[in-house]
Amino acid sequence: MLVWLARRLAQVVPTLILLSVMIFGLQQLMPGDPALILAGEERGDPQVLAQIRAELWLDRPLHVQYLHWVGNVVTGDFGFSWRIREPVARLILQKLPVTFQLASMAFLIAVLIGVPMGILSATHRDRPADWLANGIALFGISMPNFWLGIMMILLFSVQLGWLPPSGYVPLTEDFWQSVSTTIMPAFVLGSGIAGVLMRHTRAAMLTALSQDYVRTARAKGLTERVVVWKHALRNALIPVVTLGTIEFGRLLAGAVLTEQIFTIPGFGKLIVDAVFNRDYPVVQGVVLATALIFVGLSLVADLLYMAINPRLRQA
Amino acid sequence: MTVPALTIENLSVEFATDRGSLRAVDGVSLSVAPGRTLAVVGESGSGKSVSALAVMGLLPGSARVGGHIALDGEDLLALPPEALRARRGGAMAMIFQEPMTSLNPAFTAGEQVAEALRVHRGLAPAAAFAEAVAMLERVRIPDAARRARQYPHQLSGGMRQRVMIAIALACRPRLLLADEPTTALDVTVQAQILALLGQLKRETGTAVVLITHDLGVVADHAEDVAVMYAGRVVERASAATLFARPEHPYTVGLLGAAPRLTGGEGRLASIEGTVPDMRNPPPGCRFAPRCPFAITRCVAEPPPLAEVAPGHMTACWRAPLAQVLGAA
Ligand SMILES: Nc1ncnc2c1ncn2[C@@H]1O[C@H](COP(=O)(O)OP(=O)(O)O)[C@@H](O)[C@H]1O
Ligand code: SF4
Ligand SMILES: [Mg+2]
Secondary structure: OHHHHHHHHHHHHHHHHHHHHHHHHHHHHOOOOHHHHHHHHHHHOHHHHHHHHHHOOOOOOHHHHHHHHHHHHHOOOOOEOOOOOOEHHHHHHHHHHHHHHHHHHHHHHHHHHHHHHHHHHHHOOOOHHHHHHHHHHHHHHHOOHHHHHHHHHHHHHHHOOOOOOOOOOOOOOOHHHHHHHHHHHHHHHHHHHHHHHHHHHHHHHHHHHOOHHHHHHHHOOOOHHHHHHHHHHHHHHHHHHHHHHHHHHHHHHHHHHHHHHOOOOOHHHHHHHHHHOOOHHHHHHHHHHHHHHHHHHHHHHHHHHHHHOHHHOOO | OOOOOEEEEEEEEEEEEOOEEEEEEEEEEEEEOOOOEEEEEOOOOOOHHHHHHHHHOOOOOOEEEEEEEEEOOEEHHHOOHHHHHHHEOOOEEEEOOOHHHHOOOOOOHHHHHHHHHHHHHOOOHHHHHHHHHHHHHHOOOOOHHHHOOOOHHHOOHHHHHHHHHHHHHOOOOOEEEEEOOOOOOOHHHHHHHHHHHHHHHHHHOOEEEEEEOOHHHHHHHOOEEEEEEOOEEEEEEEHHHHHHOOOOHHHHHHHOOOOOOEOOOOOOOOEOOOOOOOOOOOOOOOOHHHOOOOOHHHHHOOOOOEEEEOOEEEOOOOOOHHHHHHHO
């Protein structure tokens, strides 16, 4: 187990190196001379420009710049935002929990709706419950998030007045307030994933339910509930878990738009603002952080995989 | 004579399929006494598995079952689903052909045996697991305590089938249905598994239905035999009688006793022609298209299963066949 973990972590190293090279390269391709942007009013003064270049190591050879940057990143120094004049790392750490809360809630909603619906749909194959579940899944997948978001705001905020239409209260401040400000965006964000999860769960369950071991479970005299929710589901979950982690990564990306609709000050807002203001260190930091999260997620996926699939648990 | 553990009377199973209905089992009658083994023999597709699944109540929803099935005198077809579920794995159990896929890959061998004990005997998890280990010892799995904690992929085919037997016999069923339990195993393992089944049967007094297409298995491991062809029983006798004096031309063909019927030597003689399409079976004797003894009546009218000698039944218009063979 520990050996496996060590080996798995070692595999991550080349990925990270490749990622860092790509992100660094991207920075080089970005238009505009950072020194010029940073100098602002004083861009006419060659001395100021030279000073800025020296500060940012822009006057060194490329490979030295790269190593310097990597060295900084490894020690948690993601650079300074040009616009807000704050460390990028701090900005990310401020915004990330917001988006993470939103994505986690969306994912929870997606799992709680998608997985049981997929199971139900498989056990009621070709019957009304199956058709209904498929209809709902299609709705969830094909509904544009902004439209669903606006409709929900109109219904729950404008018409019924149950939920605030925008804004955000951190979890640490007030739990219920926080949930009420994030439940609608989380639902909007989770609806598509719920549909995808439902379809995959349905397919995986149909496969599992046709296996010989399910017949054995029935022959043992187990109740249909145990046959479905224990024997079939345990095996069906293996492919669904992989998909789930990929979808969770996509959720983080999807949060960008949803955060705009509900004006939630998360990661999405951070990156949108940064891109529009050409705040390259922030863009770079966000991309790097996102990549790291994906790498972390794939590790979590593998661990979950091992937990439910005994065939991978040896060695 | 003892009361049979299982009695099947006039069993029929019809499947609704896309291309019309298909009668896979048509008027089958059988019985097995406690402590005895009935072998059910026949080519692939003759309705052996479907008959066994009908007893267990495990046929898919597309199946319509008719006739009577009684387990210890209790009419299984009249039981509500929940009561039938309670019989499964308790009073009656089944072993399947494919040991590689019949166990759940996500649970240990011990858990899978223990589950049956928890459901039917209400044992607590720890007690059930301990009992499961004891059961694995009884089916002669070496180092049972360790094996109980292993997953199916860590066990050999023979070992998995032993686990299946342990699951099936864990609750001391009155009836065990073994559907080609050794077909997927290599020869030496086959013999071991069959010997084990016989031994456990003698110890527990369980009635066994041993489904096979291998007549060699029948000779060594069954007291009684029913030969099936195209959804019907065509011959029933004790194993000794069947091998000594086969009556039905199909059985004769299977045994390779009549040179004109056999495709080669040995016990698994193949018979020329193929099993009829069950959507559209021949109206008379279903074996008629392949039977060298067929007469006009055979094509028109199905022969009933009738006694040719005490305890020996055959469904053939030309029985007793000895006369025909003698005359030929
Ligand atoms: N679920 C099903 N739906 C339709 N036809 C089936 C089904 N199961 C079995 N059959 C048909 O029933 C017949 C008997 O099958 P089976 O009992 O499995 O034969 P075997 O004697 O080889 O065990 C075959 O023609 C098979 O195609
Ligand atoms: S009834 Fe006729 S066709 Fe059928 S087995 Fe007997 S002789 Fe052959
Ligand atoms: Mg079969």
